[in-house]
Amino acid sequence: MTTTETAHVEKRAGRERRRLDEGTIRNLGLLGVLVILVIIGIITRPELYSDPAWVRNNVLTILQQASAIGVVTVGMTFVIIGGGIDLSVGAIIALAAVWSTTVATQSFGAGGMIFTALAVGVGVGLVNGVLIAYGKLVPFIATLAMLVAARGLAAQISGKQTQISESSVINSIATTKILGIPLLVIILGVVVAAGWVLLNRTTFGRRTVAVGGNPEAARLAGINVKRQTLLLYVLSGLCCGIAAIMLTSQATSAQAAMANLYELDAIAAAIIGGTLLSGGRGTIIGALFGVLVFSTITNLFAINNLPTEVQNMVKGAIIVAAVLVQQFRFSALTQMFKK
Amino acid sequence: MSSLSRRRVLFGGAAVGAGALLTACTSNDTSNNAQVNTNSGNENAAPGEKVVIGFTAPAADHGWIAAITNNAKAQAQQYEDVELKVTEAGSDAAAQRAAISTMIAEKPTIIVMLPHDGKELNAAAEEAMRAGIPVVNLDRAFPSQDAYRLQIKGDNYGMGLAAGAYIGEQLKTKGVSNPIIGEIPGIDSLELTQERTKGFNDALAVYGFKVANRRPADFTIDGGQKAATDLLQALPRMDAVWNHDDDQGVGVLAAIQQANRNEFFMVGGAGAKSAIDHIAADDSVLKATVTYSPSMASSAISLARLIAQGKGMADLVELQVPKEITLASETITKENAAQYAKLGF
Numbered sequence: 001m002t003t004t005e006t007a008h009v010e011k012r013a014g015r016e017r018r019r020l021d022e023g024t025i026r027n028l029g030l031l032g033v034l035v036i037l038v039i040i041g042i043i044t045r046p047e048l049y050s051d052p053a054w055v056r057n058n059v060l061t062i063l064q065q066a067s068a069i070g071v072v073t074v075g076m077t078f079v080i081i082g083g084g085i086d087l088s089v090g091a092i093i094a095l096a097a098v099w100s101t102t103v104a105t106q107s108f109g110a111g112g113m114i115f116t117a118l119a120v121g122v123g124v125g126l127v128n129g130v131l132i133a134y135g136k137l138v139p140f141i142a143t144l145a146m147l148v149a150a151r152g153l154a155a156q157i158s159g160k161q162t163q164i165s166e167s168s169v170i171n172s173i174a175t176t177k178i179l180g181i182p183l184l185v186i187i188l189g190v191v192v193a194a195g196w197v198l199l200n201r202t203t204f205g206r207r208t209v210a211v212g213g214n215p216e217a218a219r220l221a222g223i224n225v226k227r228q229t230l231l232l233y234v235l236s237g238l239c240c241g242i243a244a245i246m247l248t249s250q251a252t253s254a255q256a257a258m259a260n261l262y263e264l265d266a267i268a269a270a271i272i273g274g275t276l277l278s279g280g281r282g283t284i285i286g287a288l289f290g291v292l293v294f295s296t297i298t299n300l301f302a303i304n305n306l307p308t309e310v311q312n313m314v315k316g317a318i319i320v321a322a323v324l325v326q327q328f329r330f331s332a333l334t335q336m337f338k339k
Numbered sequence: 340m341s342s343l344s345r346r347r348v349l350f351g352g353a354a355v356g357a358g359a360l361l362t363a364c365t366s367n368d369t370s371n372n373a374q375v376n377t378n379s380g381n382e383n384a385a386p387g388e389k390v391v392i393g394f395t396a397p398a399a400d401h402g403w404i405a406a407i408t409n410n411a412k413a414q415a416q417q418y419e420d421v422e423l424k425v426t427e428a429g430s431d432a433a434a435q436r437a438a439i440s441t442m443i444a445e446k447p448t449i450i451v452m453l454p455h456d457g458k459e460l461n462a463a464a465e466e467a468m469r470a471g472i473p474v475v476n477l478d479r480a481f482p483s484q485d486a487y488r489l490q491i492k493g494d495n496y497g498m499g500l501a502a503g504a505y506i507g508e509q510l511k512t513k514g515v516s517n518p519i520i521g522e523i524p525g526i527d528s529l530e531l532t533q534e535r536t537k538g539f540n541d542a543l544a545v546y547g548f549k550v551a552n553r554r555p556a557d558f559t560i561d562g563g564q565k566a567a568t569d570l571l572q573a574l575p576r577m578d579a580v581w582n583h584d585d586d587q588g589v590g591v592l593a594a595i596q597q598a599n600r601n602e603f604f605m606v607g608g609a610g611a612k613s614a615i616d617h618i619a620a621d622d623s624v625l626k627a628t629v630t631y632s633p634s635m636a637s638s639a640i641s642l643a644r645l646i647a648q649g650k651g652m653a654d655l656v657e658l659q660v661p662k663e664i665t666l667a668s669e670t671i672t673k674e675n676a677a678q679y680a681k682l683g684f
Contacts, residue, residue: 054575061572065565155398160405162560162589164613175597250597251560251590257401258561302569305552308527 023283026274029325030289033318037296045303058299060182066295067184068093068246069265070288073273074195075239076266077287081199082232083212083279084139088128089240090262091150096120096244097254098154101163110169117248118241124150125237129230147263154256164253173249184246191242195284208232213280268315269294272322293318373413374406374634374682376641383645383653386420390647392640393447395438396477397455398427401558402586403609406633406684407453407477414637421644428452432459439463443470448647449488451639453477461486475643477636479531488646491639491664493631495534498583498668501629502535502606503542505670506579509604509626511546518578519551521570521603523563523591525584527555535583535608551577556587563587567594577603585611585628592623600624610671612683619676627672633684635666 042049049055072089079086099105100117108115124146131142165171176183199205210218211228219225243262248254271277272293273286294315301311378384392415396408408425415423426442428435432455442450443466450467454460457479464474464486473488481487510518522539524532532555543549552573556566563582570580571594582591585607595605607614607628617625642660645651651658671679 048575051575058572061568065568160402162402162586162613164589171593174593247561250593251564252593253560253589255560255586257557257559260557260559260562298569299572302552302554303573305573308555 023274023286027283027286027289030273030286030293033293034289034296037293037300041300041303044300048303060185062292062295062299063185063188064182065298066291067182067188068243068250068259069262069269069295070188070291071191071239071243071246072236072262073266073269073287073291074191074284075236076263077270077273077275077282077284078195078199078208079139079232079236080267080270080275080277081212081279081282082208082229083215084132084229084232085143085267085277086128086233086236087140087143087263088124088146088150089236089266090259091147091154092121092124092237092240093244093247093259093262094254094256095124095150095154095157096241097248097258098158098163098256100244101165101248101254102157106166110167113165113167113170113248114245117244118238121237121239121241121244122234123237125234125240126230128237129233132233133226133229151256158254158256160256162253162255165248170245170249171252173246174252184250187242187246191239192284192288199284204228204231209280211279265291265294268319272319290322373409374632374637374684375410375413375417376637378417381653383650384418386418387648387650389420389422390418390449390644391422391424391447392643392647393424393426393442393445393450393472394452394640395426395428395435395442395450396453396636397435398429402611402684403584403631403633404453407636410633410636410684411451411640414640418644420648421640423640428455432456435460436463439467443467443472446470447472449473449475449643451475451477451636451643453636454479454481457481473643473646475639475646477639487662489639489642489660489662489664491635491642492666493635494665494668495531495631496538497665498608498629498631499535499538499540499581500542501538501668501670502581502608502627503539504545505606505627505629505672506581507543507546507548510548510578515578518548519574519576520548521574521577521580522550522553523566523570523580523582523587524553524555525558525587532583539581556584556590558584558587560587560590560593563590564594565590567591568598571595571598571600579603579605581606581608583608585609585614588614588625592617592625595624610679610683612680615671615676615680615683618671618673619680621673627670630666630669630671630679630682632666632682634682638664 076086076089096117099120100113105112105116128143128146131137132139173183178186199208207223207228210221210223211225215225247258269290270282270287272290273283275282275287297311297314301308394411397404412423412425415421424447426438428438435455450472452474454476461481461483464476464481465483467474468485474486476487476490478492480490480492506520520543524536526532540550552570554566554570556562580603582588582605588607601624603624604626605624607625608631610628610630610632614625614628617623618627646660652660
């Protein structure tokens with residue numbers, strides 16, 4: 001290795017480290033926001049927070065409310081880091097859930113339902129991926145079209161009726177606890193851990209960052225950009241399939257209108273967590289914090305009986321604030337590198 | 340593309356194919372329990388001059404709206420002299436306006452519509468009326484008198500009133516003096532939701548009660564599940580809850596069961612079949628529901644036919660069909676659930 005090459009590698013490593021620090025600082029900031037929200041809860045409803053059993057239950061409730069959207073957000077974070085966007089996640093969930101709860105599918109039992117939900121998720125993700133990677137459609141357009149089409153198909157399959165899940169196995173996913181921790185929360189934990197390993201410890205993760213940061217450079221470096229892009233949408237679809245099972249279990253049924261606006265919540269959570277909307281940068285832990293901030297706000301508003309429209313305004317303000325902070329930091333960082 | 344990735348793609352394709360196969364012979368049982376008047380012994384039903392009814396309702400994926408269209412179709416089939424032309428109204432008011440313009444050009448005898456929003460569709464209805472086609476409005480009122488020949492709707496305020504009265508009466512009987520009452524409305528921005536809430540509050544006020552916490556859902560099951568989970572977390576003890584909509588009620592009941600709570604009772608809204616079944620079986624916290632029946636669509640078709648043929652309603656002295664009909668919101672409890680079972684949707 002020549003001296004210049006070594007210097008180059010060292011410089012890059014330094015940059016990586018600083019970027020890591022940036023992510024850690026941001027995550028600590030989000031943790032701080034969570035703590036503040038909890039303190040506001042304690043101040044406003046001391047009689048609830050003085051009961052340890054209620055507090056424990058409340059933490060689990062918040063985590064449970066975050067579980068399905070959290071799984072979707074992990075997939076969304078990958079897609080955005082890879083330079084894309086997936087507007088169809090809510091529709092994929094509805095289609096996967098509705099398809100897996102049709103009478104025909106239910107006759108195959110819980111295994112058939114889970115397989116169908118995952119297969120539909122992967123299948124729709126595959127279609128998205130092929131359209132975007134090989135059909136050269138803009139991700140925004142392709143997944144917007146899928147949003148409309150998948151909900152249409154879901155309405156068609158369900159006959160616009162609520163599909164009741166008769167499977168006690170599926171329905172008990174939402175009520176099962178292992179060592180006192182709800183199964184839904186464990187599923188979220190597993191998906192987040194898998195997502196973290198995939199992004200930070202594998203070639204797949206490094207390729208995702210490279211493709212999102214600079215697709216042309218990634219191509220010249222020998223990365224199959226099209227295949228990588230395709231796989232990202234498949235991954236997002238798979239996450240939607242998992243979320244579909246979780247939601248079906250919680251509601252003990254499925255409906256073409258379910259998972260309404262999940263795409264916006266997932267994108268917002270990913271961005272608050274520090275994912276750059278233009279791709280190339282983002283963390284799974286940050287995205288998880290983004291989801292938790294939202295579900296903690298919902299909880300805070302619920303226990304204080306505050307109207308949801310105000311809650312939405314607060315959510316909007318938080319998104320804007322997070323992006324402003326991000327832009328400020330990012331420009332400060334680039335300034336630093338220029339010097 | 341490497342052979343590995345090709346294999347992956349093939350596997351993905353196979354997975355979807357298998358999913359398609361699983362459900363090839365689909366599907367769920369799309370409600371054959373339509374609510375029709377079979378007209379036995381009704382002189383008015385005797386075949387008369389041919390009537391073409393143009394029908395438009397939103398293509399929502401909500402059980403109640405689906406029942407509206409199913410009922411209209413089923414009722415139209417009861418008459419030899421009625422031809423029903425159904426146009427789905429699309430996803431918003433603008434799309435429905437376009438559908439109505441097309442419909443006017445086809446000159447049906449009469450139009451029956453469930454508008455996305457009465458205020459937004461008012462002008463389109465006036466246009467039809469001016470073109471000499473009478474308009475029957477279903478469910479969502481027009482502000483202008485000249486926009487309709489007949490308005491037939493449910494009683495949203497009355498629904499809230501009935502739910503509040505039932506809850507008030509039950510709690511009074513039980514001797515609960517300072518009850519904790521929850522409320523789970525549907526889409527909060529809709530006028531119908533606000534009317535329901537107002538009726539509910541007015542009825543509770545009679546007993547000196549008020550709502551302790553109110554978490555809106557969005558008429559979907561998962562929305563109902565989430566709203567109910569939040570409500571239960573906010574109220575560790577509760578005496579009663581009113582859920583405005585039985586469709587989202589499936590999710591609400593799931594959340595209640597998951598939280599293992601049963602110290603309170605619940606009242607539903609609309610009168611879905613699943614809700615009536617629960618009430619009859621007395622197997623959940625759901626003890627009553629207040630009706631907002633999609634059978635109004637069947638009635639609208641029957642009355643539209645009478646208007647077109649210039650007939651009146653046999654029991655009324657008037658020679659013509661009246662201009663306004665508001666259905667009463669009835670309370671379904673365990674006692675009368677069997678009687679209402681056939682009206683569940």
